[in-house]
Amino acid sequence: MTFPFPSVVANSSSHVATWQTNAQANPTGNNGGWNGYTHRERILAAGLSNGGGSKVRVTLKAGSSAGFTIDSCYIGAGASVGDTYDFETTPTQLLFNGGNAGVTVTTGNSILSDEITYTVDASKNLIVSMHFSATSAVGIDTGATNWNGYSKAAVSEAGTVNVSGYSAGGGNVSYGLAKVESFV
Incomplete structure (x- = not known):
């Protein structure tokens, strides 16, 4: 059976499952110079509008002056102790374009993860972490309430639970992360 909207699926119990937005930003600005950086975006629990679901996907947005290339991206709950950008436990890897760990997004465009x-x-706070493996620019939203960005140069720690030495990019800002959705 084909449905006219790809985000709505009926299952055998006659329950309609849909994608719900957990958090959303509007990264329309431009922020470059990410080659070699690991970036962690923390969304405070207060900024998550929904929880639950069995699956998740994220939307990443390139900058208006250049695109980006990442070689890895992870999602997980934020740790309740330690650094504010640490994962609570081993994070889950996000994949793109049918199972690829890395992806290139061209100038001004977005990519939806698998x-x-x-x-x-x-x-709990939510962390999305990515490592940029080429000269890259991301969309930036400086009005993303309850979002915080952290970065570290010359390291590939996207999937590492406990890290240190990250610089804060400021409060209420999203660097390249546009949306987190869960399937319920």
Whole structure:
């Protein structure tokens, strides 16, 4: 059976499952110079509008002056102790274009990750971490309430649980992360 909207699926129990937005930013500005950096975007629990679901996907947005290339991207709950950008436990890898760890997004465009098995816990901070492997620019939103960006040069630590030495990019800002959605 074909449905006219790809985000709505009926299952055998007559329940309609849909993609719900957990958090959303509007990264329309431009922020370059990310080659070799690991970036961690923290969304505070207060900024998560929904939780639950069995799957998750994210939308990443390139900058208006250049695109970006990442070689890895992860999602997980934020640690309740330690650095504010640490994962609580081993994060879940996000994949793109049918199972690829890395992806290139051209200037001004967005990419939707593959859906992966993951449940968003809206009572905990959420971390999305990515490593940029080429000269890159991301979209930036400086009005993303309850979002914080952290970065570190010359390291590939996207999937590392406990890290140190990251610089804060400021509060209420999203660097390249446009949306987190879960399937419920």
